Amino acid sequence: MLLALIVLSVVTVISYLLFVSYYPSFGGDVSKALQTKYSSSRNYKNGAFVNQKEVPEDLGFWETLKIARKFFFTKVPNGVPSGPIGVQRIDSAQVVDYKGETRLVWFGHSAFLLQMKGKHILIDPMFGEVPAPHPILGGKRFNKELPIAVEKLPNIDAVIISHDHYDHLDYESILKLKDKVKYFYTPLAVGVHLKAWGIEEARIVELDWWQHSTHGDLEFICTPAQHFSGRKLGNGQSTLWSSWVIRSDSESIFFSGDSGYGPHFKEIGEKFGPFDLAMMECGQYNESWPDIHMFPEETIQAGKDVGAKAVMPIHWGAFKLALHSWTDPVERANIQAKALQIPVVTPKIGAPIQLQHAVESHSNWWKN
Numbered sequence: 001m002l003l004a005l006i007v008l009s010v011v012t013v014i015s016y017l018l019f020v021s022y023y024p025s026f027g028g029d030v031s032k033a034l035q036t037k038y039s040s041s042r043n044y045k046n047g048a049f050v051n052q053k054e055v056p057e058d059l060g061f062w063e064t065l066k067i068a069r070k071f072f073f074t075k076v077p078n079g080v081p082s083g084p085i086g087v088q089r090i091d092s093a094q095v096v097d098y099k100g101e102t103r104l105v106w107f108g109h110s111a112f113l114l115q116m117k118g119k120h121i122l123i124d125p126m127f128g129e130v131p132a133p134h135p136i137l138g139g140k141r142f143n144k145e146l147p148i149a150v151e152k153l154p155n156i157d158a159v160i161i162s163h164d165h166y167d168h169l170d171y172e173s174i175l176k177l178k179d180k181v182k183y184f185y186t187p188l189a190v191g192v193h194l195k196a197w198g199i200e201e202a203r204i205v206e207l208d209w210w211q212h213s214t215h216g217d218l219e220f221i222c223t224p225a226q227h228f229s230g231r232k233l234g235n236g237q238s239t240l241w242s243s244w245v246i247r248s249d250s251e252s253i254f255f256s257g258d259s260g261y262g263p264h265f266k267e268i269g270e271k272f273g274p275f276d277l278a279m280m281e282c283g284q285y286n287e288s289w290p291d292i293h294m295f296p297e298e299t300i301q302a303g304k305d306v307g308a309k310a311v312m313p314i315h316w317g318a319f320k321l322a323l324h325s326w327t328d329p330v331e332r333a334n335i336q337a338k339a340l341q342i343p344v345v346t347p348k349i350g351a352p353i354q355l356q357h358a359v360e361s362h363s364n365w366w367k368n
Helices: 002-022 032-038 060-073 092-096 171-180 191-196 264-272 296-306 328-340 355-360
Strands: 103-106 112-116 119-123 156-160 181-187 204-207 212-215 218-223 243-247 252-255 277-281 311-314
Touching: 156 171, 156 218, 171 181, 181 191, 181 212, 181 218, 191 204, 204 212, 218 264, 243 264, 252 264, 264 296, 277 296, 296 311, 296 328, 311 328
Parallel strands: 119 156, 156 181, 181 204, 252 277, 277 311
Antiparallel strands: 103 112, 112 119, 212 218, 218 243, 243 252
């Protein structure tokens, strides 16, 4: 019996190492030379990127196993929709030829198409079916189809990525997009994955927190978040995570990425607010990881902290990655928004959101 367990363990380890080494969706690794380069960042200590406060806590193997067991074996009432959720389809010609005022199209979870000042911008374009390195390792997307097929998207001026987790940075999506994208904007080190997938370094712009880059009439500012990173065992915190400010001479948008609640929101608001719209993480929370994902009440408070004229709850409506019902995030966010008197934006997936009329994009579509 002991020999059999040893053999099984060895086979498991070897299989994992082979899988990680040869399956491309795991992405790249940060070299020693790059580690030396990133060591000049205030957010890089002892070979890893860090938050402003010491989170997330290193849970250890057994605590991690306990949480994983709870996640996979706990039955959650209404954890997923009873059937595929509907989306609003958008005609490819209406996207390619669009010349109007700033608008966004939500693809569910944290993925957006932003059309601003004549530019086509994608934010965290996770268009895949499963947020995992392999389809058999995760639950499927709630909606069977996207508002528009990736292949029918126009040429993209910029892709903005918040961090390297699978529900935000998807290998298959990047492969479909990479030949039609001019530039990719990422936090420090996330570019190693893009380069591993065949994207030239000249098209990758990596930024540290508080650094900015201009793209025509637009400015992209990499701002803090409170989260973590990693795509496989052993490379946690090897790349930076962030939120983003996107602004023109007349409009300003905040995208939270993934983040626990913290003082960085007020700091961002003081430096760059107010914002016409804040797309704020609201979903996949649990008392076991309160420092890296916000509860809905914190989502709305964070929107107030950054000085948002309206808040759109995101990071929900596409995947089951926690133990709450699939509608709990938006329902609780709506209640808190009324209490704090902040307009909330809840468009159906695929419904265009006109930035200056965003508060009109409010419906209870999930109830149907």
